[in-house]
Amino acid sequence: MTRKQLAHEIFSKQSYLCVGLDTDPSILPAHLRSFEDPVFEFNKRIIDATKDVCVAYKINTAFYEAQGLKGWASLEKTVDYIPSTHFKIADAKRGDIGNTSSQYAKAFFETLSFDAITVAPYMGEDSVKPFLAYPDKWTIILGLTSNHGSRDFELQKLVKHKETLDEGIHITRDETHYLYETVLTTSSLWGTDQNTMYVIGATQAEEFESIRKIIPNHFLLVPGVGAQGGSLREISEKAMIADCGLLVNASRAIIYASKGEDFAEAARIVAQQYREEMGVYLSNV
Amino acid sequence: MTRKQLAHEIFSKQSYLCVGLDTDPSILPAHLRSFEDPVFEFNKRIIDATKDVCVAYKINTAFYEAQGLKGWASLEKTVDYIPSTHFKIADAKRGDIGNTSSQYAKAFFETLSFDAITVAPYMGEDSVKPFLAYPDKWTIILGLTSNHGSRDFELQKLVKHKETLDEGIHITRDETHYLYETVLTTSSLWGTDQNTMYVIGATQAEEFESIRKIIPNHFLLVPGVGAQGGSLREISEKAMIADCGLLVNASRAIIYASKGEDFAEAARIVAQQYREEMGVYLSNV
Numbered sequence: 001m002t003r004k005q006l007a008h009e010i011f012s013k014q015s016y017l018c019v020g021l022d023t024d025p026s027i028l029p030a031h032l033r034s035f036e037d038p039v040f041e042f043n044k045r046i047i048d049a050t051k052d053v054c055v056a057y058k059i060n061t062a063f064y065e066a067q068g069l070k071g072w073a074s075l076e077k078t079v080d081y082i083p084s085t086h087f088k089i090a091d092a093k094r095g096d097i098g099n100t101s102s103q104y105a106k107a108f109f110e111t112l113s114f115d116a117i118t119v120a121p122y123m124g125e126d127s128v129k130p131f132l133a134y135p136d137k138w139t140i141i142l143g144l145t146s147n148h149g150s151r152d153f154e155l156q157k158l159v160k161h162k163e164t165l166d167e168g169i170h171i172t173r174d175e176t177h178y179l180y181e182t183v184l185t186t187s188s189l190w191g192t193d194q195n196t197m198y199v200i201g202a203t204q205a206e207e208f209e210s211i212r213k214i215i216p217n218h219f220l221l222v223p224g225v226g227a228q229g230g231s232l233r234e235i236s237e238k239a240m241i242a243d244c245g246l247l248v249n250a251s252r253a254i255i256y257a258s259k260g261e262d263f264a265e266a267a268r269i270v271a272q273q274y275r276e277e278m279g280v281y282l283s284n285v
Numbered sequence: 286m287t288r289k290q291l292a293h294e295i296f297s298k299q300s301y302l303c304v305g306l307d308t309d310p311s312i313l314p315a316h317l318r319s320f321e322d323p324v325f326e327f328n329k330r331i332i333d334a335t336k337d338v339c340v341a342y343k344i345n346t347a348f349y350e351a352q353g354l355k356g357w358a359s360l361e362k363t364v365d366y367i368p369s370t371h372f373k374i375a376d377a378k379r380g381d382i383g384n385t386s387s388q389y390a391k392a393f394f395e396t397l398s399f400d401a402i403t404v405a406p407y408m409g410e411d412s413v414k415p416f417l418a419y420p421d422k423w424t425i426i427l428g429l430t431s432n433h434g435s436r437d438f439e440l441q442k443l444v445k446h447k448e449t450l451d452e453g454i455h456i457t458r459d460e461t462h463y464l465y466e467t468v469l470t471t472s473s474l475w476g477t478d479q480n481t482m483y484v485i486g487a488t489q490a491e492e493f494e495s496i497r498k499i500i501p502n503h504f505l506l507v508p509g510v511g512a513q514g515g516s517l518r519e520i521s522e523k524a525m526i527a528d529c530g531l532l533v534n535a536s537r538a539i540i541y542a543s544k545g546e547d548f549a550e551a552a553r554i555v556a557q558q559y560r561e562e563m564g565v566y567l568s569n570v
Contacts, residue, residue, distance in 0.1 A: 022384075060381075060385055062388035062389045063385075065392035065393075066388040066391040067396065068397065069361060071392075072353070073354055096347060096378050100347045100348075103345075103350070104351070107351040110351075120380060121437075122406065123427065123434050124432065124433070124435055124438055125434045126432050127434050147383065148411050149408050149410045149412050150408065151409065152406075152410050153406060153464065153471070156464075157443060157445075159459075160441075183438065186437055
């Protein structure tokens with residue numbers, strides 16, 4: 001999916017909502033358990049109930065891998081069931097040396113028909129580049145995540161010697177930036193804003209302005225609204241750009257809005273609430 | 286597997302070799318292609334041919350995921366086929382927010398019977414802790430990797446304000462360390478040297494001495510010997526400790542030693558050469 005197509009979907013639907021399918025088979029409504037593939041049945045109903053109010057689905061691979069072969073089968077069926085109008089994200093946090101990342105890219109972009117995959121940046125350029133080689137596919141690099149552990153490394157300061165020339169004199173000074181800022185600055189040169197996005201947690205609202213200074217035109221995938229407590233209003237006001245530039249994800253807040261037989265209707269109601277609020281912010285750009 | 290059991294295997298076999306099963310179905314010997322599961326048949330023969338000269342197998346999950354459901358089935362069969370005397374590593378480079386990492390831990394430690402998993406540290410403590418909750422299982426955190434991209438972030442300098450008291454006067458100074466050094470220092474406090482190891486690439490030989498100053502007692506998983514060019518002698522001399530403390534991985538150099546019908550015998554010969562050299566270094570501790 002191209003950026004233009006994604007933006008078109010966002011403005012037609014007045015929504016930049018991504019529904020996270022973190023489907024845990026141990027907490028599914030009882031009436032689904034007799035089906036051959038309860039996880040897929042659950043996802044199917046969530047997709048049917050939310051597809052007209054969201055533009056993207058994010059499949060958290062961990063929940064499927066935890067079920068082994070059966071889980072991988074549910075994952076495959078779910079990806080295939082998502083309408084082609086929707087942006088399909090594998091939230092897989094992959095990344096390895098080049099020849100291995102190529103295999104992950106093949107897994108998610110060829111064997112499975114995802115539009116995007118989340119990627120961990122720690123191992124640097126050659127671990128990310130293989131994902132960027134696919135036309136119309138997206139690499140969503142971890143920038144600043146929503147969890148407490150973001151303080152351990154992402155929010156540590158890196159130092160760079162910077163040399164400048166002032167009236168003929170070379171001046172060296174040290175500049176410091178957060179690791180995550182260096183990740184944004186460095187990795188934004190590997191691809192373009194047509195094939196790279198960043199994960200920026202909604203719980204890190206105070207950072208959104210400096211983030212937009214580094215990557216003014218990239219789409220951001222923003223988890224952490226809902227169960228994790230981030231504010232949709234704040235991040236939208238700080239980070240929305242002309243073609244929106246935001247995909248805001250909610251997982252548990254939507255898919256587990258009810259744990260009873262009415263789970264799909266309850267999910268739809270919560271998703272509609274997000275969409276309604278998003279419509280207000282979209283009308284401001 | 287406990288550290289004591291692993292060390293016992295190493296000294297009994299006089300080997301700290303880990304064989305990497307990065308099995309790519311597109312380059313398997315022709316005579317295996319008629320089998321129902323050529324990848325498993327290949328792995329089975331490699332395991333049979335090398336199990337008495339190695340102590341660990343490392344399964345690179347990317348190569349299996351690239352084949353979809355079929356690949357995940359080959360992976361399951363392969364893990365089950367590895368003898369319980371051998372240390373089984375899922376080279377999966379996972380890591381996500383806590384509730385998601387718990388699902389990954391379940392996938393590799395419960396649903397599959399791996400002894401260890403490689404984990405990316407970028408997201409910090411709560412992304413790693415769920416893996417450490419399993420007794421007798423190991424978390425192998427990415428420290429300094431063997432690829433060129435390690436220069437992008439792992440080898441960037443972090444700055445820390447350090448306050449000391451000198452004759453009653455507070456002195457503040459800035460200390461700089463590589464990001465990977467901070468990862469070692471910080472993450473070594475999350476677990477112990479009985480449940481945490483580190484990935485340190487063999488191509489980074491000049492760093493092994495400073496690494497041993499930070500983590501004198503942790504096992505290191507060392508890829509990059511063989512196809513990537515790292516020196517077994519150099520890393521063994523610099524990083525071996527009393528109970529060895531090293532697992533040296535070779536993948537392509539062993540499993541693709543021959544691409545013909547004799548691939549298993551050829552793999553065995555290369556693995557034996559590694560073992561022979563390792564015996565010399567082990568006799569020095």
